[in-house]
Structure formats: C-alpha cells, structure tokens
Amino acid sequence: MPVSDNRRGMDKLRRTVAAMHGMAVQVGVFGDDSARKDEGNGISNVRLAAVHEFGATIDHPGGTPYIWGSDGALFLNKSKLGSSARSKFNIPVTKAHKIKIPERSFIRGAFDQYRALIAAASDGFNLAVLDGKMTPRSAMERLGLIIQGLIQKRMSRGIGPALARSTVKRKQMMSAVGRRMRKKSMAGPANVKPLIDTGQLRNSVTYRVTKRVYTSGGR
Numbered sequence: 001m002p003v004s005d006n007r008r009g010m011d012k013l014r015r016t017v018a019a020m021h022g023m024a025v026q027v028g029v030f031g032d033d034s035a036r037k038d039e040g041n042g043i044s045n046v047r048l049a050a051v052h053e054f055g056a057t058i059d060h061p062g063g064t065p066y067i068w069g070s071d072g073a074l075f076l077n078k079s080k081l082g083s084s085a086r087s088k089f090n091i092p093v094t095k096a097h098k099i100k101i102p103e104r105s106f107i108r109g110a111f112d113q114y115r116a117l118i119a120a121a122s123d124g125f126n127l128a129v130l131d132g133k134m135t136p137r138s139a140m141e142r143l144g145l146i147i148q149g150l151i152q153k154r155m156s157r158g159i160g161p162a163l164a165r166s167t168v169k170r171k172q173m174m175s176a177v178g179r180r181m182r183k184k185s186m187a188g189p190a191n192v193k194p195l196i197d198t199g200q201l202r203n204s205v206t207y208r209v210t211k212r213v214y215t216s217g218g219r
Contacts, residue, residue: 017130028205029206052103052194052201055101061096062096104161110147110150126139137209144207156196158195
C-alpha cells in the first residue's frame with residue numbers, strides 16, 4: 001500500500017489550532033457602550049445591567065417627582081417630565097429612601113435557557129474552523145452575534161417578577177401626560193414588561209472577541 005505524506009495538512013491544522021488558542025467571545029454590556037440618552041437618571045447602562053442582573057437595594061437620594069392617585073403615590077420619570085412641567089404643575093418630589101430591585105437575570109438566565117443551542121452553535125463553528133471553512137475570528141463573531149440575539153430575545157419576552165403595580169401605573173401615567181403635552185419622548189404606548197422602558201439597555205447588549213497572549217513562561 002502506497003504511503004502518502006500529509007504533513008502539509010497537519011501543518012495547516014496546527015496553525016489553525018494555534019490561532020484558536022486563547023481566543024474567546026465576551027457578551028454583555030460593556031463600559032464603552034454604557035452611555036444613556038436619559039442621563040438625568042444618573043446611571044449608566046453598565047450599572048443598570050448589574051442592578052437588574054443581580055438585584056440590588058439602592059439608597060435613593062430623593063428628588064423623584066410624584067403625584068397621588070387612587071392606588072397611592074405614582075412616581076414619575078424626572079428626565080422625561082422635565083423641570084418646566086414640574087414647576088408649572090408644582091409637582092412634589094420624594095425624600096431620600098431605599099429602593100429594593102429584584103433580580104431579573106437576562107445574561108446568566110439566557111445562557112441557562114439556551115445552553116444547548118449555544119453549545120451546538122459553538123461545536124458547529126469549531127468544526128467549520130478546523131475544516132478551513134471559517135477563520136477563528138469569524139467563528140467567534142458569529143457565535144457572539146447569536147448569543148447577543150438570544151439575550152435580547154429573552155429581554156423582549158419579559159423576565160419575572162412582574163413590575164410592581166405602582167411602576168405600571170407610573171408608566172401609564174407618563175404616557176398619558178406625554179400625549180397630553182404632545183411630548184414625543186413620553187407619548188408612546190406604556191411598556192409594562194420588566195427591563196424594557198426606552199430600549200436602551202437591551203440595545204446596549206453586544207459582544208467582543210478577545211485574544212489572550214500566552215508567553216513561553218506560562219500564562
């Protein structure tokens with residue numbers, strides 16, 4: 001039986017494996033993409049993501065406008081309402097207080113919910129790289145895009161626990177006030193799904209491919 005020399009194929013495989021070594025994809029909310037348009041709330045998307053992902057008790061400094069309704073106090077969005085409206089209608093504001101926000105994991109929860117799908121996609125991309133059909137970086141980019149979409153899908157479908165009744169009332173009230181004042185930033189339909197208000201947190205979910213460099217002396 002003739003013996004064939006397939007060292008070229010092995011050399012190519014070694015180069016491919018070496019290129020994959022230390023490469024990873026990170027998915028989540030990063031500092032570079034943390035700015036929010038409603039900066040009057042004084043919180044970045046990164047911090048907001050951590051609060052919802054793990055839950056938190058916040059020492060609120062106060063200053064949130066509110067009005068009294070049949071169900072008690074209705075808290076309004078200060079940045080959306082605007083200082084002119086608060087002054088015009090003489091709307092009171094809260095004093096310093098604590099706010100307990102429950103955990104609504106959208107990143108870890110997505111990995112748990114779609115674990116099998118992510119694993120299958122990862123295996124498929126690894127095989128495509130080894131077969132020479134994809135580069136390691138393009139495989140990681142594709143995997144990151146898939147996981148990003150799954151996290152955003154989980155957020156869009158709604159994550160329990162449901163919003164407090166006062167929060168739902170506040171959103172509905174702000175929407176009604178916006179329509180009455182013809183203020184576009186407020187006049188849209190009230191979104192009562194947890195984690196979905198302006199959509200900025202969901203849109204800030206992204207991915208990035210990293211490459212760790214190893215030295216001969218170790219990691």
